[in-house]
Amino acid sequence: MTNIKKVSELAGVSTATVSRTLKSPEQVTEATRDKVMQAVKQAGYRPNWLASSVKSGKSNSIVVLVPNLTNPFFLRIIGGIEQAAQEKGYSVLLGDTQGDSKRENEYAGMVLSNRADGLIQLDHSFPFAPQDAELADNVPMVSVCERIEGERKYPVIELDNYAASRALAHHLVGYGHQKFAAIVGQISSQIYRERLAGIRSVLQEENLPLPDEMLVGGSYTIEAGIDGVRQLLKQPVRPTAIFCFNDDIAIGAIHEIKKHGLRVPQDISVVGFDNIKVSAFIDPPLTTVDQPAYDMGRRAFEVLSVLMRGESLTRIREILPFQLVERQSSGPAR
Template sequence: MTSIRKVSAIAGVSIATVSRALKTPEQVSPGTRQKVLDAVKEAGYRPNWLATSVKTGKSKSIVVLVPNLLNAFFQRIIEGIESAAQECGYTVLLGDTQGRKTLENEYASMVLTSRADGLIQLDHCFPFSDNDAELARSIPMVSVGERIESQHHYPFIHLDNYSAGRALAHHLISYGHVRFGAIAGQIQSQIYRDRLSGFKSVLAEENIDFPDSMLVGGSYTIEEGIRGVNELMKHKKPPTAIFCFNDDIAIGAIHQLRSLNYKVPKDVSVVGFDNIRVSEFMHPPLTTIDQPAYEMGVKAVEMLYRMMHNQELLRTREIMPFTLLERHSSGPINRSTSQ
């Protein structure tokens, strides 16, 4: 690797002048500037990014913790993050944690070792190891989708999950459904509580019973959708409408309903959440909640930027709007088969 000293030797100037010619060209006379530029080209010089960062103390990078890169919803958020980060001169380091605590700890600690200046968490847990917890106190961090559990002072951006749950319930009730099932994703998260309580609140208002046995699930995967349907449809009076906590679950659910010879939506209505890319192209196309994932990513970077530059945050919590997309996986109850 050619260094700045080599360039300075070729150009016949000091290393300080080379540095200035590249970083603050207006501080250098046109003649020297040209000499330096020529020398740079001749030497094939590229400044060592590490050296610059170690001197300035800023890595100009942010690390993003993603529980699962396969999740199409997260991908949209990431796109938003990357585009916004680039806008303000930051590089994004993607940490695919695969839900593993050790991996998460490791990526998070990048922010403690000057490898990154800030952190965006897409999961709901506090990403630092117990060892690092103390140090991490004052780190710039924002979370998207979920609120950092037991560390409520970190700013976060999320959907109005409660209202979305209500919207889905209203949608299904308007089709005449009265027997509901739900397949949840990760339990013990704010998202879970909000979506569920929103959904339940409407049922309660309408005096519709929703026994605990009709709530199953545990992870945001296709497999969970399959398992969930198997469980729900075992009941003597199975649900005629199923609320899946994300589109992956819904895809699995619809697949399994078909395997069990139920027609969707004729026999069972299914609704999802997130509006991932394929939802629209499934058969039937999925009724779901569209989240402004991209915008959420952008917002996250904006907030993080302010934190990294010690600027005051306007607010520590950002609630984003959603849209209910009524497609064809939900429909009117089939009075003949729903006894």
């Protein structure tokens, strides 16, 4: 390893001068600067990042906790985080938790041991182990989409899930639908409650029912969509419109509906949530709510960045705009 000492010897100066030449060149004469730079080049020297970091006490890294790496929606968020982080000289440590709290604990612990300076949580759980909770008190942490559970309020970048669900519900009610069903995501989450509440509020206003047996599902996967439709089609009354709590579910649902010889949207309308890329290209193209995932990621980093600087926030909840994207998977009720 070529270290600063070797370079200083090569250039015939002290290590301090080498360090200054690289970090604040204006403090150094042109002559010595040249000497040093040449020695640096000759030795192929790169400052040891670990060493600088111990000194500064900052790792310039953040951890991102993802419940499921294969979800393209999360990917867009991560892309946004990554981009924003890069611009500010931060790097991103990826933690695929698979919803497993042990792994969450482990990754979250990185912030406690100075391996990272802050944390972005894409899931809704408080990621630290119970015994670390106190320590974690002044850890910069931000969540995206979901709100972190617990008494302590952490900043969150989210969508108005209630309003977005209302928009979807209005859209379907506008088509004259009366028999609704929903294939929901993870039940323990805030998102689940808000989206369901949004749908319910519209249906109540219109005096339309959403009976319990029309609520199925439990995870944000294609398989959940398939299973969900199977269950729904076993019921005596067939729904004419299905709310899917994300696009993956909707993709599974549409697939299964067609498999039963029914048509989308003529027999059953399907709407999703997220607007992942592929949703525009399936058959029929999916009506869904667009979330500005990339921007949410960017914004999450920016907010985290403020916290990491030790400043405080004016707003703890940031709500980004959604957009209803009407495509061909929804249509008039028969």
